[in-house]
Amino acid sequence: MAPAESIKESANKTRHTAIIAKACQYIEQAEVMPSLSELAELVGLSAYHFHRIFKQATGLTPKAYASAQLSQRVRYELGKNRTVTDAIYEAGYKANSRFYESADQTLGMTASKYRKGAPGITIRFAVAECTLGPLLVAASGQGICAISLGNDPERLVHELQDRFTNANLIGADHDFETLVAKVIGFIEAPQIGLDLPLDIRGTAFQQRVWQALRQIPSGTTVSYTELANRIGSPKAVRAVASACAANMLAVAIPCHRVVRIDGDLSGYRWGVERKQALLEREKSK
DNA sequence: GGTTCTCTGCCGC
DNA sequence: GCGGCAGAGAACC
Numbered sequence: 001m002a003p004a005e006s007i008k009e010s011a012n013k014t015r016h017t018a019i020i021a022k023a024c025q026y027i028e029q030a031e032v033m034p035s036l037s038e039l040a041e042l043v044g045l046s047a048y049h050f051h052r053i054f055k056q057a058t059g060l061t062p063k064a065y066a067s068a069q070l071s072q073r074v075r076y077e078l079g080k081n082r083t084v085t086d087a088i089y090e091a092g093y094k095a096n097s098r099f100y101e102s103a104d105q106t107l108g109m110t111a112s113k114y115r116k117g118a119p120g121i122t123i124r125f126a127v128a129e130c131t132l133g134p135l136l137v138a139a140s141g142q143g144i145c146a147i148s149l150g151n152d153p154e155r156l157v158h159e160l161q162d163r164f165t166n167a168n169l170i171g172a173d174h175d176f177e178t179l180v181a182k183v184i185g186f187i188e189a190p191q192i193g194l195d196l197p198l199d200i201r202g203t204a205f206q207q208r209v210w211q212a213l214r215q216i217p218s219g220t221t222v223s224y225t226e227l228a229n230r231i232g233s234p235k236a237v238r239a240v241a242s243a244c245a246a247n248m249l250a251v252a253i254p255c256h257r258v259v260r261i262d263g264d265l266s267g268y269r270w271g272v273e274r275k276q277a278l279l280e281r282e283k284s285k
Numbered sequence: 286g287g288t289t290c291t292c293t294g295c296c297g298c
Numbered sequence: 299g300c301g302g303c304a305g306a307g308a309a310c311c
Contacts, residue, residue: 051291063291
């Protein structure tokens with residue numbers, strides 16, 4: 001590729017990132033869900049094209065992003081001590097019937113159950129062995145909610161219990177084994193991609209960081225500073241680093257591809273030696 | 286049940 | 299890279 005072209009390309013990329021960040025911020029701050037054309041107008045693009053680049057950059061359509069935002073607000077409002085109806089309107093739903101239709105999807109349970117501390121959630125899990133050592137995979141009804149690596153299988157299970165204190169954790173059955181096998185296959189060869197639904201739980205900011213992480217191609221790395229730039233919050237480098245550290249889904253959300261600006265590997269929740277192994281494996285592909 | 290909105294594939298510039 | 303059309307499907311009223 002000619003140098004002039006690559007400069008042009010990266011300039012475009014930066015512009016896109018700024019556009020996406022602007023749209024995300026707008027969605028986050030909006031009282032009601034903005035329409036596609038409203039967002040497109042905001043960033044000065046046609047609705048068609050905006051929709052495409054938004055999806056390309058975030059992995060979500062603008063509508064899906066806004067819905068995720070909405071359900072997150074409901075979680076937050078339900079967490080306060082108030083009635084379910086109040087929480088629904090406070091979060092920005094126009095009618096509570098609309099919320100109840102989708103409650104099962106957004107919360108994985110009824111709203112009153114969620115308010116009582118999510119006791120009803122069932123999480124299946126299994127510990128297996130991969131080339132990086134013991135591996136724990138856990139899934140709720142929504143999708144995979146944890147992938148973790150470590151030296152001690154028991155400790156992995158304890159960490160899962162600490163993370164989902166009120167959930168009903170059950171050991172794996174036969175069906176679950178095939179899911180675990182898929183995850184192992186993915187850990188061994190991340191470039192093939194993971195074709196499984198994920199249950200990603202975090203704040204809006206964490207979700208933005210994690211989406212950005214998922215855009216980093218296998219075999220490449222970025223710095224924390226660059227990642228902060230990409231999500232449109234260049235000053236939030238430290239917050240970005242803690243969001244990376246809060247990641248529950250090893251490899252599926254590739255926080256191992258973030259390194260210090262001087263090339264130092266920095267830390268890794270599941271051990272720096274695993275981070276190095278993953279990066280070397282990806283580089284050689 | 287009609288209308289509007291979202292989403293995607295395809296094409297032209 | 300960007301805009302636009304067509305058509306299907308979902309959401310809305």
